[in-house]
Amino acid sequence: MTLTVGLAGITGKFGTLLATSLLRNPSISLRGYARDPSKLSATLSSSPNLHLTRGEAFDASTLAPFVTGCDVVICSYLGDDKLMTDGQKLLIDACEAAGVPRYIASDWTLDYTKLAPGEIASKDPMKVVKAYLETKEKVKGVHIFIGGFMDTLLSPFFQMWDPATQTFRYWGEGDEVWEATSYKNAAEFTAAVAADEKAVGIQKFIGDRATIKQIAASIGRATGTEPKLERLGSLEELKTLMIETRDKNPANIYAYLPYFYKYYMTNGQTLFGPETDNAKYPDVKAESWEDFVRRSRQ
CATH class of the missing domain: 3.40.50.720 (NAD(P)-binding Rossmann-like Domain)
Structure with a gap:
């Protein structure tokens, strides 16, 4: 049929x-x-x-x-x-x-x-x-x-993974679970x-359900490197930043959208x-x- x-x-x-x-x-x-x-x-x-x-x-x-x-x-x-x-x-x-x-x-x-x-x-x-x-x-x-799309989460737009310096940047504690495909x-x-x-x-x-630190470790195994972990701040600090960035220029959605995604993915709400x-x-x-x-x- x-x-x-x-x-x-x-x-x-x-x-x-x-x-x-x-x-x-x-x-x-x-x-x-x-x-x-x-x-x-x-x-x-x-x-x-x-x-x-x-x-x-x-x-x-x-x-x-x-x-x-x-x-x-x-x-x-x-x-x-x-x-x-x-x-x-x-x-x-x-x-x-x-x-x-x-x-x-x-x-x-x-x-x-x-x-x-x-x-x-x-x-x-x-x-x-x-x-x-x-x-x-x-x-x-x-x-x-x-x-989240893995492709997007590791892209320059999302500002999380820097392949040039092998640095994985995150907000929160690093043990928060992310779902991605x-x-x-x-x-x-x-x-x-x-x-x-x-x-x-x-x-x-x-595709995978893993903590932020586990994701960084997976990247390390796949690339044969040991990524550096850089904590950018707490979730409350991220929330403040995302709201301030949006309110400063609401029309520039691409400036603040990654922050909103990271916040609502990391806090477990979604x-x-x-x-x-x-x-x-x-x-x-x-x-x-x-x-x-x-x-x-x-």
């Missing part, structure tokens, strides 16, 4: 990984939706199981035929609040009108249901979309929680969820483990921090 999967935002970084994982399943017929499908690699675009549609996120006339006949639609949009709320609402409305049974929202994050509005501003659209899906009669929402692993779990017609509601997956849905899909191997760093260095 062939399963028809729609993937909106297929040319983005995560969308491309999703498409790669989905096309490994010979039972899946994939439809990709993008503003410029030519950005997709030749390897993917030449797949006989992929059909590409050119269209804008806010063009209902192209969204409707794209979703019609799909068994599940995945949204991998990444952008401003208008795209993440109004853009997804248009896509959800198209799914509802076409009778698409499931919609996998653009989440892939920590447990935002435990956050009050404004605590992490970039999660507010996800809360809005989840509530919007709950008003629909035909299309059921699917929300995939993966903790790599982009690649999250895509693999999502592909498994898409193929599972019974998977609805919140789905929880973790944790959803240790119970996960990993075991539902035994063919997908959880990628640990050490696995991820080793693969990234290849």
Whole structure:
């Protein structure tokens, strides 16, 4: 039996990984939706199981035929609040009108249901979309929680790991647990969820669940080095810094967003483990921090 999967935002970084994982399943017929499908690699675009549609996120006339006949639609949009709320609402409305049974929202994050509005501003659209899906009669929402993305947490944007000096910087005591999953692993779990017609509601997956100091040790084992640990201050000091930075220039979200993520990940508020849905899909191997760093260095 062939399963028809729609993937909106297929040319983005995560969308491309999703498409790669989905096309490994010979039972899946994939439809990709993008503003410029030519950005997709030749390897993917030449797949006989992929059909590409050119269209804008806010063009209902192209969204409707794209979703019609799909068994599940995945949204991998990444952008401003208008795209993440109004853009997804248009896509959800198209799914509802076409009778698409499931919609996998653009989440892939920590447990935002435990956050009050404004605590992490970039999660507010996800809360809005989840509530919007709950008003629909035909299309059921699917929300995939993966903790933080390992790729992002070790990137320069997050200001935690400095590969030049082999320094791991953190707030708190260092024994706080973080939940994290790599982009690649999250895509693999999502592909498994898409193929599972019974998977609805919140789905929880973790590549690794480890303390801050354990993460640093994993990096050390993977790189053959001994990272230096640098404590930047207490969680209360981090909270003060993040609020001061935001209030100084609210429009510059990228200046304070990493602080908010670090605070709400470190204080345990957004944790959803240790119970996960990993075991539902035994063919997908959880990628640990050490696995991820080793693969990234290849």
